[in-house]
Amino acid sequence: MMKFILNDQEVTSNSKANERLLDVLRNEFSITGVKCGCKEGECGACSIILDGRLVNSCMVAMGSIEGSTVITIEGYRETKRFAALDKAYASVSAVQCGFCIPGMILASECILDKNPNPTEAEIREGISGNLCRCTGYNAIVKAISIAAKEGKGLW
Amino acid sequence: MVNCYNPTSLKEALDIIAKEVVTPYAGGTDLMIEPDENATYLFINKIPEMKNIVEDKEFIRIGAACTFTNIIENELSPAILKRAVSQIAAPAIRNLGTVGGNICNGSPKADSALIFFATDSKLRLVSNRGERVIPITEFYLGRKKTIIEKDELLVEILMNRNVLNNYYYKKVGERNALAISRVSFAGILNIEAGKIANCITAFGAISDVIIRRKNIDAMFVGKTIEEAKAVKEEYLAEYNKAIVTIKGRISEKYRKTVCMNLLNDFLESNGI
Numbered sequence: 001m002m003k004f005i006l007n008d009q010e011v012t013s014n015s016k017a018n019e020r021l022l023d024v025l026r027n028e029f030s031i032t033g034v035k036c037g038c039k040e041g042e043c044g045a046c047s048i049i050l051d052g053r054l055v056n057s058c059m060v061a062m063g064s065i066e067g068s069t070v071i072t073i074e075g076y077r078e079t080k081r082f083a084a085l086d087k088a089y090a091s092v093s094a095v096q097c098g099f100c101i102p103g104m105i106l107a108s109e110c111i112l113d114k115n116p117n118p119t120e121a122e123i124r125e126g127i128s129g130n131l132c133r134c135t136g137y138n139a140i141v142k143a144i145s146i147a148a149k150e151g152k153g154l155w
Numbered sequence: 156m157v158n159c160y161n162p163t164s165l166k167e168a169l170d171i172i173a174k175e176v177v178t179p180y181a182g183g184t185d186l187m188i189e190p191d192e193n194a195t196y197l198f199i200n201k202i203p204e205m206k207n208i209v210e211d212k213e214f215i216r217i218g219a220a221c222t223f224t225n226i227i228e229n230e231l232s233p234a235i236l237k238r239a240v241s242q243i244a245a246p247a248i249r250n251l252g253t254v255g256g257n258i259c260n261g262s263p264k265a266d267s268a269l270i271f272f273a274t275d276s277k278l279r280l281v282s283n284r285g286e287r288v289i290p291i292t293e294f295y296l297g298r299k300k301t302i303i304e305k306d307e308l309l310v311e312i313l314m315n316r317n318v319l320n321n322y323y324y325k326k327v328g329e330r331n332a333l334a335i336s337r338v339s340f341a342g343i344l345n346i347e348a349g350k351i352a353n354c355i356t357a358f359g360a361i362s363d364v365i366i367r368r369k370n371i372d373a374m375f376v377g378k379t380i381e382e383a384k385a386v387k388e389e390y391l392a393e394y395n396k397a398i399v400t401i402k403g404r405i406s407e408k409y410r411k412t413v414c415m416n417l418l419n420d421f422l423e424s425n426g427i
Contacts, residue, residue, distance in 0.1 A: 017159030018191065147315055
């Protein structure tokens with residue numbers, strides 16, 4: 001039995017210690033906003049925020065998160081910060097197929113949480129572990145800087 | 156539920172590893188690529204004694220379970236280490252991956268291990284039987300083979316405080332983010348009173364073990380830049396012999412050529 005906080009709720013998992021957090025989120029908790037792209041930490045589609053930091057949930061064994069706090073897009077979408085990012089992404093059509101977007105949004109949150117006024121280089125660095133095959137990244141980078149401006153005070 | 160251990164102190168972890176067959180799990184970023192269903196993981200990611208970065212008179216002491224992000228964010232971390240670590244993978248991996256795991260995984264491509272070679276760092280290995288502090292150059296026996304005993308944990312990396320200036324670092328990968336080093340090189344050269352006080356070079360990702368040849372680098376020590384220039388050809392010829400590259404995803408020849416170019420660039424950047 002593993003206890004942790006998932007999107008503001010204390011939950012108990014029946015998973016094994018060696019199982020990937022990614023698989024447990026999807027299969028046991030039906031949290032399907034975490035996408036499985038590669039299972040080797042290369043694509044960022046399964047990104048979550050673990051104890052305040054962006055991580056790939058495929059790289060996390062359940063046994064390592066006892067007592068930890070996990071935020072997925074399902075929890076994050078209830079926030080004002082999400083609303084600002086949502087609007088900014090939509091305003092420049094930064095989303096096409098959408099597969100990378102839950103991870104991309106959480107990476108965006110971690111960039112702005114650390115630095116509310118990031119430079120373009122800092123934004124690119126912050127999303128460097130999140131692959132997107134549709135947009136060519138430029139629209140996403142633009143969206144994050146728009147969110148930083150329009151959402152002033154939120155971060 | 157598969158057995159696992161979540162020790163909250165070093166003593167507790169050592170007691171477990173002394174008795175049980177366990178796989179230490181620090182960041183998980185290497186282990187979870189192919190998680191072993193039958194392994195019993197010893198989770199050492201929350202042991203305070205392994206998460207500190209502190210300094211004493213001689214060393215900067217880095218806890219083995221510090222993540223790459225912990226190192227980047229800590230003001231005590233030497234600049235050469237920050238430079239290399241900030242080029243590892245991407246933020247999400249750096250938030251999990253640890254220096255201890257990078258070293259103990261036994262890969263010659265470990266970007267932080269290269270820096271510990273290039274700074275003549277030492278490793279503090281601890282078990283219930285006692286502890287030993289060994290130079291990192293003595294830690295590796297071959298690819299994925301190290302001298303760590305089954306009941307030992309790497310607890311700290313000890314970096315010499317006085318050789319960390321004037322560094323050179325280059326990582327050659329396929330792209331900027333999420334790249335595994337094809338060739339990596341680190342060098343340090345310091346001049347005191349007009350003479351070369353130390354010259355250290357290390358070559359990563361090109362052989363089974365990171366290459367560090369103290370005897371060759373010693374050719375420059377005690378010499379002026381002009382005197383070093385006079386033996387440069389001889390120095391490079393020695394390295395040309397010492398660097399024996401192996402074929403990986405890229406050819407031996409490419410690796411060798413890049414190594415020699417980086418070495419030469421390091422020397423030229425120091426006026427040699």
